[in-house]
Amino acid sequence: MFSYRQVRRGLAALALMWAAGAASGTEITIACGSVGTDIEVCRKLMDEWSAKTGNKVRIFLTPNSTTDQLALYRQQFGAHSGEVDVLMVDIVWPGIIKEHLLDLTPYAQGVQRQHFAAIIANNTVGGKLLAMPWFTDAGLLFYRKDLLEKYHEKVPATWEELAATAQRIQDAERRAGKRDLYGYVFEGKAYEGLSCNALEWIASYGGGTVVEPDGRISIDNARAAQALDMAARWPGTIAPKNVVSFAEEEARSVFQGGNAVFMRNWSYVWDLAQQGDSKIKGAVGMAALPRGEGGKSVSTLGGWQLAVSKYSKHPAEAADLVMFLTSKEMQKKRALLAGSLPTYPALYSDQQLLRAAPYMAQLSTAFASATARPSTVTADKYNAVSSALWNAAQATLAGRASGAQSVHQLEKELRRVRRGAAW
Incomplete structure (x- = not known):
């Protein structure tokens, strides 16, 4: 039999252990690119999310080739692996891997209406928002x-x-x-x-x-x-x-x-x-x-999105990271850091962004x-x-x-x- 004092001590110890675990935060693994400055920029933006939430982020390195990336994802999906929580997905992938992605509609809370409508339509399959636009592109x-x-x-x-x-x-x-x-x-x-x-x-x-x-x-x-x-x-x-x-x-x-x-x-x-x-x-x-x-x-038409694997063990935290990285503020920072093209039409009239990246004004013909x-x-x-x-x-x-x-x-x-x- 345990005494009342022993039980209290045990509960106190469990509480301290829980607090220590909470303080350390959840670790989210993200695959966020492999060409140019992808990883460097991704790390800078993720550090801001970590500071805000107390959660940790680990970068999962992927092959340079988009074909090899998709093959790797499919291997993980086949094993129902939760090793990667957040996936960077090409604009053509949502329909291909739809059964393996989390519906982000409850987490988006309507912010998807601020992005280019065509990209959101591309990312919506069977009424489910399977990915959030991160940046767009064209040849x-x-x-x-x-x-x-x-x-x-x-x-x-x-x-x-x-x-x-x-x-x-x-x-x-x-x-x-x-x-x-x-x-x-x-x-x-x-x-x-x-x-x-x-x-x-x-x-x-x-x-x-x-x-x-x-x-x-x-x-x-x-x-x-x-x-x-x-x-x-x-x-x-x-x-x-x-x-x-x-x-x-x-x-x-x-x-x-x-x-x-x-x-x-x-x-x-x-x-x-x-x-x-x-x-x-x-x-x-x-x-x-x-x-x-x-x-x-x-x-x-090119561009990349962020999605959450259906097999993630931390779907809420992973979705929160996606919404943070694809927010208007973070897309602007990414554009300033890497010259990427935002998916928010409003940012194309942002004067600070146009001063820093005047070439954006030259892209209207390509996008048209x-x-x-x-x-x-x-x-x-x-x-x-x-x-x-x-x-x-x-x-x-x-x-x-x-x-x-x-x-x-x-x-x-x-x-x-x-x-x-x-x-």
């Missing part, structure tokens, strides 16, 4: 202002003009001793980034969006084939032969190292190109991507022409659709197939993926 053309001025060239308006300008400057600079300079670099590796590039080429030529919003597979057409044939002329001429192994960071490394005239990439590159260790600081321009022959400029990947209509089959697209595009880039052969084979593959009259 952009970066160029060397100094080299264009040196050779009296304009920013190219068409892909044909880009190729001609890139070739001229590349040849002239190499004759002057700059043997490592290339005219153009882009994401040519067989992964999601190449799907984005290919969609931009095809749509800019009037070749459709591979799978149309009504579900129709439209890729087998002459304009789409022409677009792929156009891009196939770049590797080994204005682009390195190994551009077919480039993801975002490989392309940035070449461009920021002063070894390319033009580059296609996302907006995060701008801030990094202005850093003190950049060889092209102050010499970079940014514009909408060129248009295709007889077509228009098209950028693939942005096209979404066919992820909504193809839902959980999107990854197979994108994989088929990037493989077809790389087959053309590598010279294994003509544009016409690639789009014909791609249409057959997409019909196999669909396996029926509708997605």
Whole structure:
């Protein structure tokens, strides 16, 4: 038998243990990016949440490739692993991994109405808000202002003009001793980034969006084939032969190292190109991507969201972290720190932000022409659709197939993926 005094002492000890545990806070694990300054910026913002809540945050490192990231997430979902509480998810993923994400509607408390409506619609599946927008993006053309001025060239308006300008400057600079300079670099590796590039080429030529919003597979057409044939002329001429192994960071490394005239990439590159260790600081321009022959400029809509794993052991704390990081205040800080593009329309008229990031005013054309990947209509089959697209595009880039052969084979593959009259 325990005495009353012993019971009181035991309860007091338990209370002290509980208090010590509460004081130490809950530990939340977040996967919040892997390119550029993602981790550094994420840590700064998370420190503010930790100071506010007393909770701890641990960063989970993910692969650079978005394809590899999704594969890793799926492995964890398959094991019902709660190792990662908060996930950074690509704009095309909510529909793909919908059954593994927590509905954030109760935690958002209406703040989702302050974001761009199209992004919220993208993140809402079956009436559930599965992710909160963190920053948005679109494919952009970066160029060397100094080299264009040196050779009296304009920013190219068409892909044909880009190729001609890139070739001229590349040849002239190499004759002057700059043997490592290339005219153009882009994401040519067989992964999601190449799907984005290919969609931009095809749509800019009037070749459709591979799978149309009504579900129709439209890729087998002459304009789409022409677009792929156009891009196939770049590797080994204005682009390195190994551009077919480039993801975002490989392309940035070449461009920021002063070894390319033009580059296609996302907006995060701008801030990094202005850093003190950049060889092209102050010499970079940014514009909408060129248009295709007889077509228009098209950028693939990008951007990242934050979501909570359904298997998190701390869903309330994880959701609170998501709402904190995606708040207007934190998105503004992230824009100032990393040059990322906010998902709150109101921030695009914020004078402090515009003074610090004047390039934002140049992006209206790119966003006006942005096209979404066919992820909504193809839902959980999107990854197979994108994989088929990037493989077809790389087959053309590598010279294994003509544009016409690639789009014909791609249409057959997409019909196999669909396996029926509708997605």
